[in-house]
Amino acid sequence: MARNAHPEVTRRRILDAAQKLFSEKGFEHTSMQDIVNELGNLSKGAIYHHFPGKEAILEELTHRDWEASHGLLDELRQRTDLTGLEKIREVIRRSVTSETHLDIQRDAAQFLEDSTTLAHNLQSWQTTVADGFHTLIMDGVKDGSITTEYPREAAILLSLLLNYWVACAPTAADTEPRTRCVATMLAAIGLPVFNEELIDLTVRGFQAFNAPSFYPEPHDTADDRNR
């Protein structure tokens, strides 16, 4: 097949096919050959021309997911029918109910075993991601929907606790008590963002990728939670 005159189109096709396969079979069980087969009319060489391996594809999918989150944030900031508090709820609601987002997060989560990736993520959760929440919290402070002495701390804690402590909980059984703790704690410092509906959605969303199969060697089990 002749080289595509529009490399961006080819890249997008590869990313879409990979995302579909990662979601169906899991990242670990998808090979570059599976992606070749899925696309049908692209050679393995053509795919490697765009991405050195499936890790690079996942990295680009993570970046695309990240840009989608930023797009959502910008879109929500424009909305005049929602208060700041409602905007934060909407960001979380969409994150924990988006299958695409959860699939990518689940695939990317296993790389947090790598300490460099973990350190990098901890840094962005406490800076870039927290900055996004901080903007919406300040909207809420202005419109009166949020009253907190700690807008900056609340933004960092929401991002850090949700993305690290809840999403990366060692077992699925930890997801609900951790989510409820975060809900209660954030409300106590003036950010009552989690109502029962959002707690329920968050637990169900995160349990999908805290399932034991994704953590072959858990540090803890449901049985000894109360030891």
Add this chain to the structure above:
Amino acid sequence: MARNAHPEVTRRRILDAAQKLFSEKGFEHTSMQDIVNELGNLSKGAIYHHFPGKEAILEELTHRDWEASHGLLDELRQRTDLTGLEKIREVIRRSVTSETHLDIQRDAAQFLEDSTTLAHNLQSWQTTVADGFHTLIMDGVKDGSITTEYPREAAILLSLLLNYWVACAPTAADTEPRTRCVATMLAAIGLPVFNEELIDLTVRGFQAFNAPSFYPEPHDTADDRNR
């Protein structure tokens, strides 16, 4: 000088001298030669025989500090004059007022820039250290001084937030609001461990090693805390 017949005595002398110098001059500005000079009657070769470098000395000091914390925990568990809640307060009070402990923590904190060390510490804060707090929380549940639905989560959050989020805050100005957030949040999930006195001691203790000089390139400054 003849080789010491009691290598443990020599090791302890080296550790004590290094601890004194690290505390006075800071880890970074202490050389192995300084330790030789401080000890007076030991050759540089004799010191290298025990420790390959000052990093190894700091590691051993950290281990010694860790064992002291465990000893304190065991000692407190035996006390019948304190409730579980008071025992946890005492652990924190002693940690944030012990100059030796704070000096070592401050010196060790700079190695958290290394992602492997950070990942290792995050793991022990959430397991071994949290287990210690969990034991005392369960004592408190038994004696009625603590009423919480989340004993395990509260133990992990106390350890993780205090050791990571408060102790490793990017600037000294972050220490007080972060400590107050942790105090309010833990009280909200049933662990009212921080009273005003303990908040004050914690802020003063941690500010010592959150001073700007220990963080040459802060990610954030006091000035933009409220941006």
